[in-house]
Amino acid sequence: MNRPLLARIHPAALTHNLALLKARSSGAMMFAVVKANAYGHGLERVAPALAATDGWATLELASAIRLREMGYTQPIVLLEGVFSADELPLCASHAIGCAVHSPEQLRWLADADLARPLAIFLKLNSGMNRLGFAAEDAPALLARLQAMPSVASVTLMTHFATADEPEAGIAAQLARFRAATAGLDVPVSLANSAALLDYPEAHGDWVRPGVALYGSSPFADRSAASIGLQPAMSLTSELISVRELVAGDAVGYGATFVADRAMRIGTVACGYADGYPRHAPTGTPVAVNGVLTRLIGRVSMDMLAVDLDPVPAAVVGSPVELWGSQVSIDAVATAAGTISYELMCAVAPRVPFTVD
Ligand SMILES: *Cc1c(COP(=O)(O)O)cnc(C)c1O
Numbered sequence: 001m002n003r004p005l006l007a008r009i010h011p012a013a014l015t016h017n018l019a020l021l022k023a024r025s026s027g028a029m030m031f032a033v034v035k036a037n038a039y040g041h042g043l044e045r046v047a048p049a050l051a052a053t054d055g056w057a058t059l060e061l062a063s064a065i066r067l068r069e070m071g072y073t074q075p076i077v078l079l080e081g082v083f084s085a086d087e088l089p090l091c092a093s094h095a096i097g098c099a100v101h102s103p104e105q106l107r108w109l110a111d112a113d114l115a116r117p118l119a120i121f122l123k124l125n126s127g128m129n130r131l132g133f134a135a136e137d138a139p140a141l142l143a144r145l146q147a148m149p150s151v152a153s154v155t156l157m158t159h160f161a162t163a164d165e166p167e168a169g170i171a172a173q174l175a176r177f178r179a180a181t182a183g184l185d186v187p188v189s190l191a192n193s194a195a196l197l198d199y200p201e202a203h204g205d206w207v208r209p210g211v212a213l214y215g216s217s218p219f220a221d222r223s224a225a226s227i228g229l230q231p232a233m234s235l236t237s238e239l240i241s242v243r244e245l246v247a248g249d250a251v252g253y254g255a256t257f258v259a260d261r262a263m264r265i266g267t268v269a270c271g272y273a274d275g276y277p278r279h280a281p282t283g284t285p286v287a288v289n290g291v292l293t294r295l296i297g298r299v300s301m302d303m304l305a306v307d308l309d310p311v312p313a314a315v316v317g318s319p320v321e322l323w324g325s326q327v328s329i330d331a332v333a334t335a336a337g338t339i340s341y342e343l344m345c346a347v348a349p350r351v352p353f354t355v356d
Helices: 011-023 035-039 043-050 061-069 085-093 103-111 135-146 171-181 193-198 329-335 340-345
Strands: 006-009 029-033 055-058 076-078 097-100 118-125 151-157 233-245 263-268 285-288 291-296 304-307 319-323 353-355
Touching: 011 029, 011 043, 011 193, 035 043, 035 340, 043 061, 055 061, 061 076, 061 085, 085 097, 085 103, 085 118, 097 103, 103 135, 118 135, 118 171, 135 151, 135 171, 263 319, 285 304, 285 329, 319 329, 329 340
Parallel strands: 006 353, 029 055, 055 076, 076 097, 097 118, 118 151
Antiparallel strands: 006 233, 233 263, 233 319, 263 304, 285 291, 285 319, 291 304
């Protein structure tokens, strides 16, 4: 028998989430964000379920080309553009659009002699201070781009730093973007998942949801289920050992968990070498036999321990859900002091995937 750990991808959930987000986008077009191998889900596994999207946004040129090879004809944008001038002809031959965020990229584009002009996404810094030109330079940059033979069209793009934080919100960044781009007659793309869900005024022409497509909430204080999102990934395994402890027995490395009474525990085939967060503490939710219980002790490389007191029927071979429809990935991430994005992207290469 194989090791029972398995990551399952649920196409019906992806299709549902896409439709839900589209319905909440005020008619804006949508780039489905599939960077980082579709947030760890596998580009080839998720693309068919997201085929109704208006466009694709990714980071890696190879995955953009892969989408073309798979037969997708929608617009594609590289969210950070090209990393060297020699990638521009590849973009042209595959009709891949590019963000332009730096003077270097502008120069490469000005100097390029392309078979086909590119859709350009002018990245403006409206306050996140990560990438992009000062928003106030938009009119001059737009004129410069529109005069280049290598440029077919320009869309203005910015990214919000705190769309998921109610107090901070997007008001200051949106106001700066709007003021700097007033009167420019080109499409705009502003909204990530959080802005799409909470700020209709930022929907613009193209929304760019990522994490919500995969069924995770972009908000710390709101569950994915309460938004109507369905998890696109389940990480499942089985109990490979069951034992009885007496009061005073310790569990796992560091003996960080000590039983305060007689109890039954199980060992699950899943550890940090599979991408399960090592920092998940005692109490992190996990489901055994469909019953919610808790992780106990330290996560090992290949195993973790669970409390079986709430699950008297559990035996070796009982099913375990590390995250999925019974245990939200957001709850595991919160317990481990991180966010779902990191867990999704970190499922290890040794974990087999299946598409349900
Ligand atoms: C990753 C990314 C997104 C998607 O963000 P989510 O929070 O996952 O919805 C949108 N825009 C840009 C520029 C990104 O890099």
